[in-house]
Every structure is written in structure tokens, then in C-alpha cells.
Amino acid sequence: GESVGLHLPTLSVQEGDNSIINCAYSNSxxxxxxxxxxxxxxxxxxxxxxxxxxxxxxGQRVTVLLNKTVKHLSLQIAATQPGDSAVYFCAxxxxxxPQAGTxxxxxxxxxxxxxx
Amino acid sequence: xxxVSQSPSNKVTEKGKDxxxxxxxxxxxxALYWYRQSLGQGLEFxxxxxxxxxxxxxxxPSDRFSAERTGGSVSTLTIQRTQQEDSAVYLCASSFxxxxxxxxxxxxGTRLSxx
Numbered sequence: 298g299e300s301v302g303l304h305l306p307t308l309s310v311q312e313g314d315n316s317i318i319n320c321a322y323s324n325s326x327x328x329x330x331x332x333x334x335x336x337x338x339x340x341x342x343x344x345x346x347x348x349x350x351x352x353x354x355x356g357q358r359v360t361v362l363l364n365k366t367v368k369h370l371s372l373q374i375a376a377t378q379p380g381d382s383a384v385y386f387c388a389x390x391x392x393x394x395p396q397a398g399t400x401x402x403x404x405x406x407x408x409x410x411x412x413x
Numbered sequence: 414x415x416x417v418s419q420s421p422s423n424k425v426t427e428k429g430k431d432x433x434x435x436x437x438x439x440x441x442x443x444a445l446y447w448y449r450q451s452l453g454q455g456l457e458f459x460x461x462x463x464x465x466x467x468x469x470x471x472x473x474p475s476d477r478f479s480a481e482r483t484g485g486s487v488s489t490l491t492i493q494r495t496q497q498e499d500s501a502v503y504l505c506a507s508s509f510x511x512x513x514x515x516x517x518x519x520x521x522g523t524r525l526s527x528x
Contacts, residue, residue: 329514340417340504340519341456348514386455390514400446400458400472401517 305407312413316377320370320387320404327389331401332361332372335384344372344385374409382411415439417520419505425526428497434490434523438507445488446506446517447480456504462488492525500527 310316322330328349333341345356347363347370354361360373370387385408388401418437426432438445447459458472462482473479477495482488492499502524506517 331516333519338521340506340521343516343518346514346516388456400461400469401456402458403455405453405455 306405307408307410309410309412310377312377312379312411314377316374316381316409316411318372318374318385318387318407318409320372322368322370322387322389324389324391324402325368326391327402329390330361330363330370331388331390332359332370333386333388334381335386335406337383341386377409377411379411379413382409384408417505417507417518419503419520419523421523422521423524423526425528426495427528429494431491431493432495432525434492434503434505434525436488436490436505436507436520438486438488438505439518442507442509442518443485444508444510444517445482446508447488447490448504448506450502450504450522452501459490459503495525495527497527500525 331346332344334344335341345359345361347354347361352363358375362371374381384406386403386406388403390401417439420435424432443464445462448456449459450456460467460473460480461469464485465482477493480488480490490503502522504519504522506519508515508517
């Protein structure tokens with residue numbers, strides 16, 4: 298079936314570096330994408346979202362890039378800090394049809410480890 | 414608190430017993446979702462509520478699983494005759510209207526262990 302996947306299961310960076318976490322999706326009907334951060338023992342925490350009519354969106358220290366041509370999503374974290382260590386998930390939602398507004402489709406996540 | 418609240422945070426029970434998991438969504442959110450997360454895995458969709466109705470139950474893995482929502486607020490997920498493969502973290506999320514372009518906000522989950 299169609300699903301959201303991530304290129305790397307783990308990513309290790311030094312404090313202060315910029316981190317890039319990648320995600321590939323396969324459902325061309327998806328038109329809304331979210332990045333979540335999940336710390337151990339916690340639920341996923343919303344980081345940033347982007348609609349398919351945009352190709353870039355910036356938040357505080359984070360930027361999401363969307364390339365619909367190759368169905369690729371990335372999360373960039375500037376000046377990565379030890380507190381950024383967590384599992385990062387991308388998720389997609391289908392904006393029309395029977396599934397509209399319902400299930401988010403999640404990938405398996407990338408574990409980001411930040412060393413100081 | 415302003416976030417999604419789930420209880421209990423942990424539940425250990427014997428195989429064959431029934432369990433009830435509770436979710437209190439963010440106040441004013443009309444849409445509520447249940448997901449399941451197995452160890453080291455992504456989230457698996459179970460069921461979606463809009464108000465008290467469940468237009469999408471497609472993710473419920475078997476007829477042992479059921480859920481209800483009352484008063485457009487609290488939801489309970491019930492698992493009957495639990496099996497060891499039901500062990501997972503059960504996560505609840507809510508969103509303002511259930512439109513596709515709104516983020517879902519998650520609780521911290523119930524960690525269910527079936528002995």
C-alpha cells in the first residue's frame with residue numbers, strides 16, 4: 298500500500314550543526330504534510346506543517362521543504378541542540394475523497410541524536 | 414491542562430481480559446482520532462470521530478476493538494478478550510474541525526501490556 302517513508306532510520310549530529318531529515322511519500326493525492334517530534338515516553342508533538350500549494354515554510358529554527366515533483370519532504374533544523382534529540386516523523390493527509398480529513402499516514406521515523 | 418489527556422498512562426493486564434482506554438480531547442476540538450504505536454514503529458490509524466459519529470473505522474484490527482465518543486468530547490477505546498499482540502501504545506489525537514489541512518494534536522498515550 299501507499300505509505301510515507303523516511304530515508305534514514307538514524308541521524309547523529311554535533312550540537313550547533315544543522316540537521317536535515319528526509320521523507321519520501323508515494324501518494325500523489327496527499328496535499329497536507331506534518332512533521333512531528335516524539336520524545337521517549339511522550340506522544341508526537343507538532344512541529345510544523347505545509348500544504349501542497351507551498352514548497353517552503355519556516356518556523357522557529359525549523360524549515361520544511363516540499364518537492365511535489367519527486368514526492369519528497371524534508372525538515373531542516375538550524376543550530377541543533379541536545380534537546381532536539383528525539384524521533385521525527387513525517388505524516389501526510391489526503392485532502393479529498395473518502396479519506397479526506399481522516400487518518401494521517403505516518404512513516405517509521407528518524408531518530409536524531411545530538412551530541413554536545 | 415490545555416492538551417489531550419489520556420488515562421491510564423500505563424495498563425498491565427492478563428490475556429483474555431477486557432480493557433478500556435480513555436481520551437479527553439482539547440476543549441472545542443470536534444475531531445478525535447485513535448492510533449496505535451508498536452515498539453519502534455510508526456503510528457497505525459484505528460478510528461476517527463467527527464462529533465459523536467465515527468465515519469471512519471477502517472483501522473480497527475478486529476471486532477474485539479470498539480470505540481465510542483459521548484457529548485462530542487470524551488472517547489473510550491475498548492479492547493475485549495485482549496491478546497498479547499494488542500500490546501502497544503495507544504495514542505489519541507484531536508483537531509479543531511477534522512478538515513484535512515489541520516494538525517492533529519496528540520496525548521502521551523496509554524502503554525498497554527498484555528501478559
